[in-house]
Amino acid sequence: MKPRLRKKKPRPRVIRIFADRMAGRMRFIDIGANLTDPVFRGLYRGKQAHSDDFQNVLKRAYDYGVEKIFVTGGSLPDSRRAVELTRLHESLYCTVGCHPTRCQEFEKHPSGEGDYFDSLLSLAKENTSKVVAIGECGLDYDRLQFCPKEIQLKYFEQQFSLVEATGLPMFFHCRNAHHDFMDIIRRNWPKMKGGVVHSFDGSIDEAKAFVDMGLYIGINGCSLKTEENLAAAASIPSGRLMMETDAPWCEMRATHASFQHIKTRFECKKKEKWDPQCFVKSRNEPAAVIQVLEVLAAIRGEEAAQLARQIHENTQRLFKL
Structure with missing residues (x-):
């Protein structure tokens, strides 16, 4: 009788080098994810490329220790969608505000800029259990084709009134506008209840300026592209970091x-070959926050679990979760 051949076990969908060992005892809060984007429903540029896999995305995040996710509000309509989404999921929270590249919406609003502002304020005040910050607001001089500098400056400053009225911290955006950004922060500091500069990609000196002002700094993949980025991220005190x-x-x-510092790799497939158990190629998702931790721990020479605890505490403290 021929010996029975053992069936080969299927190759795991996710390659877990680090996560099996660590995810069970680490907790993450992803402070910025654009989960209202249609790509999480399988829609790319108006075309349905694959099934709605939003639940798969959330499950992967939970499997990797992500216990809370902040859905970013980038405009009045987007903030409304974010609030609606958070009502359906206990683990989701959101921000309410207007991104600098979309500030012309204040003036193009059918009922006027005052109504746009009042609607943002009402949305934040009526959903206090879900809205954790005012934003995403700030300055973006890399994309002035979407909104002129003068309009960005005007409505960034105006959104500090939302902070005064709600008592919420701020979720900031700053691209190639450090000097003007800091001037506005200093001028409005008495109104603030703290804040985080999200998606930081600036220099060591800029990071120090934010920290000296008492701000937190949010790190993601765009914060870690170059060696200069890594040096800046490594310079931030652990007590001021978020992910x-x-x-x-x-x-x-x-x-x-x-990339050389990443230990957890996710299997990816093109959207045309969509697999519910895989990442979609070039579509990031909250489960990948573990990669941000791995890079931060490596470049800072810190123990990952301890750094994760510190960052979790920072996030809980600022957003009063």
């Missing part, structure tokens, strides 16, 4: 300086 994915954007790529 995010900015999904579906800011995934870490093989061309990034951070």
